[in-house]
Amino acid sequence: MADSVKCVTDALLRKNILHCAICKNLLLSTPVMLVENVGNLCSTCYNENFLESKCVQNTALEELVTTLSYPCRFRENGCNHWSCSADLLDHEENCKFRSKRCPMHAITLCTWEGFPVEFVGHFLNCHGEHVINFENSLFFLDITFDDEALIKLLVMKNIILLLKMQLSLGKNKLLYIVCNVKDDDNSNFDYSVKHKGNSDNYIKTRSRVVDSNYAYKNLEECDAVSVDLVSLRQTVKVTNRITNIFKIKTYDTPVHYIGERMLQYFECPVCKSFMKPPIFQCQSGHSICNTCKPRLEKCPTCRAAFGMTRNYSLEGLTAGVSYPCAYHDFGCMLSLSPIDISRHEAVCPYKPYNCPMPQCTMSGTQDVIINHLHDFHADYVLQDASNEARFSDAKHQGYTDTFRLSDTHHSLASYNHILDRRILIEFDHIFRLTCKRMNEYCMWAAEVIGVQSELKLNFVYEVSIIDLRRPEKRLIRTDYCLNEMPEDDLFKKCIMFPNSILSAYSHNGMVSFQFKIKKGIKV
Known part of the structure; x- marks a missing residue:
């Protein structure tokens, strides 16, 4: 727009010729009504109050208003935008200089x-x-x-x-x-x-x-x-x-797999994961993954019934497609064939896992879980090894505790339910330590939480029963740490001491023990 035209528009604006006499806004909406002893009114301000007044539609001004371009009303805030009346309202609604x-x-x-x-x-x-x-x-x-x-x-x-x-x-x-x-x-x-x-x-x-x-x-x-x-x-x-x-x-995020466009045809309509054989279809031909099919009675797309019909054509195409790891959102860059990616996902180091505390539904990668444990289960976290101590067994002293050994005053029903769980963070891993005390036995077990790589470090846990009267007298047992498992299975593979033996190390009915995690060997 020429500077001379802008100057004319500015002059009209300064004289309020282009503004509503009541609301002072630009006369951008029609009709524009010229009311005696009031002035030009916009379509919003002209209402039943002026029906008895002498007025006329100012068509000449309407045409002038639609012909000119105007500055944004936030010009004083720094906006230099000019546009016609039809576009000005949209601009002002989204103007970055609008508070x-x-x-x-x-x-x-x-x-x-x-x-x-x-x-x-x-x-x-x-x-x-x-x-x-x-x-x-x-x-x-x-x-x-x-x-x-x-x-x-x-x-x-x-x-x-x-x-x-x-x-x-x-x-x-x-x-x-x-x-x-x-x-x-x-x-x-x-x-x-x-x-x-x-x-x-x-x-x-x-x-x-x-x-x-x-x-x-x-x-x-x-x-x-x-x-x-x-x-x-x-x-x-x-x-x-x-x-x-x-x-x-982001656009600078690398593409981690081949055939990205082709993969969209393998997306399950329910869970949005990429379908791998077996792939099923409804009576109308809509496909669904093997995980979602058992949970649905009817097709989510057309409501047709599901049978056992397989989509063999789509399954055949999967052989030529590289699938991203299911945990690519967590940082895994691998893409493999359907068979190989399923094997990889079982041991993927980016696979999230659940919080090791019972009844907690939080899930995430290792760093997320560690932060979560400190924020929400701090009373159960025993130790967070420092960076200096992570590579020295001598500095990993585990933890020591005492408990009262079973006696005749405890009922079998109550003593069988004494269960103590603690979380130990050592060697960049999370361990769940569980101690179960019964009338005849005391049992200890350690589980490694999370997924490790195929070439992993084995860890062992050591339980030392200490004679409080003579600390140099100890009863020591060592076993391999277990993978995460249900409690019933856990205590079938644990370290177990008969209470009759523990009584020889007790003092005034109290037994002291030390629990320690050590590195094993690579396998």
Whole structure:
């Protein structure tokens, strides 16, 4: 636009010729009514109060208004945008120089209002407890049904995003969006979310990071991702907590597998995992994976019945496809044939596992579980070895404890249920130590929590019974640490001492023991 035309427009604006006489806004909506002794009114301000007044539609001014281009009304804040009347309202609604209220207002009643460029600094200073710093494009977020809505600022290196999540229990929906917080950031990141409950199953959703305008809108007004809570409860056994595993995929993230476009045809419509043989199909021909089929009576796409019909054509194509590891969202880069990837996934070092404490449904990688143990089960964590001590057996002293040996005053029913669990973090691994005391025996067992590589270190645990009167007198037993297993199986393979022997090491009915983890040999 020529500078002379801008000057004419500015002159008309200064004289208020182009503004409504009542609301002072530009006369961008029609009809424009010229009312005697009042002036030109927009279509909003012209109402029944002026029906008895002398008025006429100002068609000449309407034509002039639609012909001109106008500056953004946030020009004083630094915006240099000019556009015609048809586009100006859209621009002003999303103008980065428009002051906006903090999105946390709906949750914490925050009264801050400012420009989007100032928002990140405000959030970090005033809402630091709602900031998630994460690496490797992956982070975990647990929500409960008591959390109706939450907002988190996601920070990863030079990427800053805003997550808005809301449970709509009335509509049985979990809604969320991830958006940019910078107006000048045009990056369109993809992301996926795995929603987990109390089972190994999960529901996976995918979407794109939306622009910064959605950070200031209500989720009900946005095209948010929607997850059906009924399906979520049935599929992943959700009770009161949902674990959401977010994976942000940037354009500089390498593609870890071949045939990415082809893989979309192997995506299960229910769990969103890639189907591997056997692949089943409904009577109408819609395919479903072998894991989801037993849980469904009808096809989720067309509601047709399932039989035992296999999709052999699709199964045949899998031989030419490289499948990403199921744990690629956690950082695994491998892609292999269907048979080889299944073998790898059984021992993948990125495979998440459950919290070792009973009744806890938290799951995650080793670092996530360690942080979780310190945050929520600190009373049961015995030791977190320092970096200096991790490679020296001499510095790994385990822990020492005492207990009262069984006597005639304990009933068999009550004493059989004395169970003591502790967590020991040693040699960069998590160990669950369990001691069970019975009327006739005392038993100790150690389990290695999590998945180790195929060429792994074996660990042994040592139980020393110490005579409190003569500490140099000890009864020592050693055995290999076990993989994680149910309690009934655990005590079939444990270290066991008869109480008749332990009594020889007791003092005033008290027995002292030392529990230690040692490195074994490579196999």
